[in-house]
Amino acid sequence: MSGNRFFAKGTRAWQGFALAVLLCLFVGRFGFAQATGEVPQARPVGDPAIEARALKLGHELRCLVCQNQSIAESNAELAHDLMNQVREQLAAGKSEEEVRAYLVARYGDFVLYQPPLKASTVALWVGPFVLVLAGVLALWRALRRRAREGTPTLSADEAARAEALLRGTNEGERS
Amino acid sequence: MKLKYLIPFVIFVALVALFAYAFRLDPREVPSPLIGKPAPAFALPRVDSPETLAGPADLRGQPWLLNVWATWCVACREEHAMLVRLAREAGVPIVGLDYKEIRGDAELDASRLSPQEEREAALLRARTWLTQRGDPYRFAVLDLDGRVAIDYGVYGVPETFLIDAGGIIRYKHIGPIDERAWREELQPRWAALGGGKP
Missing domain, CATH: 1.20.5 (Single alpha-helices involved in coiled-coils or other helix-helix interfaces)
Structure with missing residues (x-):
């Protein structure tokens, strides 16, 4: 034991x-x-309206440290710092667009979960549609070819074998 | 007609090549939008004389490195000896930005400290580090709340920026500078900017 x-x-x-x-x-x-200190609890500013806007915006912004979380969800210290920046700037009267631009200027399009459409992101935006289109085209061609080849017709001999198989007697098999 | 059967094979080879390339990329290395832009200005207290504020303006007219570090950062320990060598042997001007010296340390609870106490503690820790390990910096400054680091798009330590004589950011190195990183990434760019001997 x-x-x-x-x-x-x-x-x-x-x-x-x-x-x-x-x-x-x-x-x-x-x-x-990464800075991992005592996670300073994100401090909401007094105004609940500002807080709601900050949270909404925070959910659209990617955390640089844990890259699959938004800065509103992440517990990383940098995410808290950035959320506090978002709160402060909204409270200071800046628009969502201005705050977004502030972060993009420092961390790049990477922070946006919805990146803008430009030369470097064309593949990202158009790629899926191109793939779907290619798939549809391939399917269409395959279907058309099958239609052109038509359904195969059976010779008399084959028809007899099929008939035998369907009846459950296998006598036709070796004929 | 036979060639048709090669198509899946060709696609397979192309995918292998794509993945072989893509898996070598580090998704944590986020490209900085600040390359080619002026280094954000700051005026922060110097570690050696906190009454004096210093910033990028003090380095105008020569290429230099801005190194983001902290005494709680393990990778910075590795890097530090390399920085000391670069400063002593190659004469590279390096400025140290001490990132959240107290607040970033997992073993401390900065919320219990007054701003004065935080600053004193940060100065003590930074000075001890530089005395014990050598001081590669023209000057080092305290970024206690990490605001300046945010202006530089810093998301971890260490990070190092190469800034030219005109104050434009030319390159960003993420992670510690080791022998290889200096030789292959930074030194060629440093030399191209007219920096001193390697």
Whole structure:
């Protein structure tokens, strides 16, 4: 029994070790530290209307640290700092467009979940439609070819075999 | 007609080539929109004399590096020796921007400190670091709340900007500068800007 418990504990330790190794690999790979201090709770400014606007805008902006979250969702410290910037600027009377431009000037189109249409993003916007169109075209061509070839007609012999198979007797098979 | 059967193979080879290329790219290296733009101005307290404010204007007329670091940043430890060498052996002017020295440290609770205390603690930590590990900086400044770093589009430390004699940002290096990064990425650009010997 105690042996079992020991084993269970050992497994836990190994899991911890594996996790630590993975973390080291991850950190080593990027060799790059993010500020992780006591996450300062995002501080809402007094005005709930401003807060609502800030949150809405924050959901459209990508966090640079955890790239699959918006700055409104992310707990990364930089995301909090940026959310506070958004709040402050909205409270100071700036428009959503101005705040967005402020962040794009510093971090690039990358921060926008909906990037603008321009030369470098054409593939992003048009690509899916091109692919769908190519798929439809291929399907259409295949269907047309099949229609042209028509349904195959059976010779008398083949028809007899088919008939036999359908009846469940296999006598036609070897004829 | 036979060629038709090669199409899937050709598509396969093209996909392999595409993935071989794309998986080498690091999605964390976000290209900076600030390349080719003037380095944002700032005036922040110097680590060696906090009453003096310093900024990019002090470096006009020569190419230089702006290095974003912090004493809590592990990768900066690796990088620091390289920076000291660059400053001493190649005479590269480097300015240090100490990013959220106290607030960025996971082991400290900055909310308990007064602004005065935060500044004192940051100065002490930065000075200790530079005394112990060598000081590669023309000057280092404190960016306690990380505002200036946001102006530079910084999203992690270390990051380093190469700025030309006219104050234009020419290149951004994300992550620590090691021997290879200097030799392959920064040194050629540094030399092209008329910077001193490698």
